[in-house]
Amino acid sequence: MTSPASPFSQPIGRLRYLIWVAGSLLFPPTSFAQSITNPGFESGTTGWSGCPLEINPANVYGGPNTSKVAEVDGDNDPNTTTDDRVLCQTITGFTVGAVYALEFEATRRQTGPTPASVSVTVTIDGVLNQVVTRTGSWNMARERFTFAPTSTTHNLRITPNFAGSHGMLFDNFNLVVASPLPIELVAFDAWPLPGAVRLEWTTASEQDNAGFTVQRSTDLERWEAIAEVPGAGNSQQLLRYAATDGSPLPGSAYYRLKQTDRDGTVDYSDVRQVVSKDREDLHLWPNPAGSLVHVNMDTPGRVQVLDANGRAVQVFQEGHPTGTLLHIAPLPPGLYQVRSVDLGAPTVRFIKE
Numbered sequence: 066m067t068s069p070a071s072p073f074s075q076p077i078g079r080l081r082y083l084i085w086v087a088g089s090l091l092f093p094p095t096s097f098a099q100s101i102t103n104p105g106f107e108s109g110t111t112g113w114s115g116c117p118l119e120i121n122p123a124n125v126y127g128g129p130n131t132s133k134v135a136e137v138d139g140d141n142d143p144n145t146t147t148d149d150r151v152l153c154q155t156i157t158g159f160t161v162g163a164v165y166a167l168e169f170e171a172t173r174r175q176t177g178p179t180p181a182s183v184s185v186t187v188t189i190d191g192v193l194n195q196v197v198t199r200t201g202s203w204n205m206a207r208e209r210f211t212f213a214p215t216s217t218t219h220n221l222r223i224t225p226n227f228a229g230s231h232g233m234l235f236d237n238f239n240l241v242v243a244s245p246l247p248i249e250l251v252a253f254d255a256w257p258l259p260g261a262v263r264l265e266w267t268t269a270s271e272q273d274n275a276g277f278t279v280q281r282s283t284d285l286e287r288w289e290a291i292a293e294v295p296g297a298g299n300s301q302q303l304l305r306y307a308a309t310d311g312s313p314l315p316g317s318a319y320y321r322l323k324q325t326d327r328d329g330t331v332d333y334s335d336v337r338q339v340v341s342k343d344r345e346d347l348h349l350w351p352n353p354a355g356s357l358v359h360v361n362m363d364t365p366g367r368v369q370v371l372d373a374n375g376r377a378v379q380v381f382q383e384g385h386p387t388g389t390l391l392h393i394a395p396l397p398p399g400l401y402q403v404r405s406v407d408l409g410a411p412t413v414r415f416i417k418e
Contacts, residue, residue, distance in 0.1 A: 101221075102154060104238040106133040116153040116222070126234055127175025128203055136174065137185050138232030139225040152223040152235060156189075159214035164270065164301070166243040167221070168209045170236045173199040177231035184226045185233055189219045196226065199233055211243050211301070213272060243270075251303075252416065255320045255337040256348040258361070262310040262339050264292075264320060265350055271300040278323040279308045285319055285336070298327070303418070305351055316340070347405055353416035356394040359385065360403060367406040373399060393417055 102112025106120050113120075113135065122131040140148035159165070173183055184198040193212040225232055253266040264279055274296030280288040292308040310320075322334035347368070348361040360368055368389055370380045378401070381392040391403070396417045404412040 100158070101156065101238040101240050105236055106135050109133075112154055113152060115155065116151045117149060118152070119150040123234070123236075125176070128172075128234070132236065134234045134236045136232060136234050137223050137225050138174075138230050139228040140230045141228070143228035146224075149225055150230075150232075151225070152221070154221045155218065156221055156240065157218045159217050159219060161214055161217065164211055164213050164243045164272065166209050166211045166241050167193065168207060168237075168239040168241065170205040170207050171197055171199055172203050172205045172234050173201060174231050174234055175203050178229065179231035180227055180229060183233045185223050186226060188222050188224075189214075190222075191215055192219065197233070205234075205236060207237075250322075250334060252352050253322060253334055253337060254350070254352055255339050256350075257313070257339050258309075258348075260311075260313070262313045262318070262320070263307070263348075263350070264310070264337075265305065265307045265352070266322060266334075267303060267305050267351070267353060268297075268300070269303055271297050271304070273327045274298060274300075275325045275327045277306065278325070279310070280321050280323055281310060281314070282319045282321075283314060283317070288321070290323075296324075303353075313339070347403060347413050349403060349413055349415055353418045354393060355418045356392065358391040358393055358403070358415055359388060360391060361388040362405065368403050369406055370396075371402040371404065371412075373401070375402070 103109075106113070109120060110118055119136045119138075120133055121136070123129065123134045124131055126134065126136065128134065135152055136150055137152055138150045139146075140150065142148055167187070167189065171185075173179060182198060182200045184196055187193065187195045187197055187208075187210065189212055192214055193210055195208075195210050197208055199206075223235065249269040249271075251267050251269045253264075255262055255264045257263075266277075268274075275298075276296040277294045278290050279292040279294070281291050282288045291310050294306050294308055297304055317338060317340045320337045320339065324332050324334070349358050350361075351358075362368075368382070368391075370378050370391060370393075372378050378396065380396065383390040383392065393401075398417050400414060401417055402412050402414050
């Protein structure tokens with residue numbers, strides 16, 4: 066199977082790919098302009114000046130050095146919040162529909178009458194609300210919370226859940242794209258079987274995904290639907306899908322995925338070509354795989370597994386009525402190749418999760 070250059074003009078928008086090339090992951094370019102201003106407080110109140118703020122060297126609070134940190138506390142009056150010390154920042158440039166991760170480090174203050182347990186509430190208006198608690202000695206432990214923005218601008222705010230002027234310290238904020246766009250497609254493959262064509266694909270994350278339509282064409286212009294597969298809606302885990310073309314076209318045929326959001330937005334995958342077999346071929350699934358890879362061969366024969374550098378690796382092989390099962394669980398995650406020892410079939414690749 067080969068994947069010809071995309072013959073259609075519509076760009077792949079929200080259906081995005083992780084493509085293995087020479088053992089590396091290549092990501093399609095996109096622009097995400099949002100960031101945290103002054104994430105480590107070394108520029109004082111810059112970016113954080115919209116609310117009552119306290120910034121000092123870490124050693125003022127019992128820390129190990131003079132690196133700047135910010136404190137969140139309830140100050141001294143339990144009946145009012147006007148004297149509290151909080152953190153807030155307005156963040157712009159979000160891409161609606163993407164999934165982001167907010168990261169930061171936090172620890173309990175060591176000096177002064179600090180409560181044995183301190184907690185704060187971290188909010189991003191309308192999309193994130195989390196409580197963070199710290200106890201014990203100085204330990205700048207990292208937190209990570211994911212959220213999906215509903216606007217290009219959101220407000221980050223961290224407020225105390227306690228009274229008292231000795232509380233929790235923060236440093237090293239970061240904002241990253243956890244999942245660039247609603248569907249993150251990590252694999253899509255198609256191969257011929259006797260009297261059929263098998264199609265499998267895997268998503269790493271989904272947001273508002275109504276489902277997939279498997280489409281087929283002979284000329285890359287006119288497409289027909291051959292299968293409908295419901296999506297998971299929303300997911301942040303690896304999900305595998307499959308469909309079968311039970312009446313394949315003779316000769317060469319092309320396949321692609323049409324992905325539809327719940328709001329009716331449509332995007333298309335890259336194209337996979339399946340050609341009538343005129344030589345011995347290897348076909349394997351699933352891909353990516355965690356513990357087992359099923360290798361289907363037109364003619365029975367031995368296979369060999371190679372790592373990304375072409376070095377042979379030892380894998381237990383088990384005979385199967387339709388080919389060979391490779392037990393790959395002991396292999397480290399990465400890119401591998403399977404080649405035939407006895408047949409003149411081309412080498413095929415798979416990803417070990």
